[in-house]
Amino acid sequence: MTRIHRILLLALAFLLPLARPALAGANPESRCARPLHLAYSMLPPLYYQDANGDGRGIEVDLAQELARRTGCVLQPTYESRIRLWAAFDASQVDISMSGVATTERERFAVFLPYLHFRNVLLMRNEAHATPPASANPMNDPETSLALTRGFHYGPSWEPWISQVQSRGLVNLVAEEGDAVRLVAIGRADATIVREIAWPYYAGQYSDRPLRKVDVGASAGAMSVVLSRKTLDPAVHKAFAKALSDMRADGSLRRILQKHLPADLTDRVIESGR
Known part of the structure; x- marks a missing residue:
């Protein structure tokens, strides 16, 4: 072996340990051996598309930060809500940035909560002669609903909902935006939306007489969803740690503040009411 070869080998022996962290990705705890299939659904302000058709919202920013911290590559796809859970069960989706846990869904997915939300009614002002703001439309047997297939609205x-369905007054649609549109054009009296979505829809239909009705529903948790079937526990652990770190260092709050009014940000991240 020549002197030059010995010098090159010594240099490599010194440089390789320095290179390993970069080769392993941003987070050495990451266990993502391949790009992960990330499914978005139209759920403003969690996910929506701008005038150019580009994805925007809390989920997009959250996914970017989780990818950076875990070192995982996330490949975005789009699924309707009714299709999303079937895709998880069929091992066709690895991760979603928004889901509500149920016993059935926990069979094939892990849920990492990151914000609390409450559902409210979105109604037309002229529905049934504009009842007083204090009136509860849930007590009106004539109230008709537009609901999104695949949604779990909570206990x-x-x-x-079962009562309204028994009266034949429920219209089922593929996307939440379709349900809001049916209310706006008078095809249904009300739909159920997350309180954090109200500013988005109120702005979208500023020329329509829509109103928000808070009936005091209990809070639920919105979660990052990870497949049990396609991802191993090391990946679940890496994402759980990244999300916990984001909560601790204020990154999660900053993402929410970018997309929500200040009063809503405080409620969804702190009190859960």
Whole structure:
């Protein structure tokens, strides 16, 4: 072996340990051996598309930060809410930035909560002669609903939804925006939306007489969803740590503040009411 070869080998022996962290990715705890299939659904302000068709919202910013911290590559796709859970169960989706845990869904997915939310009614002002703001439309047997297929609205709503369905007054649609549109054009009296979505829809239909009705529903948790079928526990752990670190260092709050009014940010990240 020549002197030059010995010098080159010594240099490599010194440089390789320095290079390993970069080769391993941003986070040495990452166990993502391949790009992960990330599914978005139209759920403003969590996810929506701007005038150019580009994805925007809390989920987009959250996904970018989680990818940076875990070192995982996330490949975005789009799924309707009804299709999303079937795709998880069929091992066709690895991760979603928004989901509500149920016993059935926890069979095939892990849920990492990151914000609290409450559902409210979105209604037309002229529905049934504009009842007083204090009136609860849930007590009106003539109230018709537009609902999104695949949504789990929570225990505060399911018994009432069943009653409205038994009267034949429920329209089922593929996307939440379609449900809001049916209300705006008078095809349904009300739909159920997350309180954080109200500013978005109120702005979208500023020329329509829509109103928000808070019926005091209990809070739920919105979670990052990770497949149990396609991802191993090391990946679940890496994402859980990244999300916990984001909460601790204020990154999560800053993302929410970018997309929500200040009063809503305080409620969804702190009190959960």
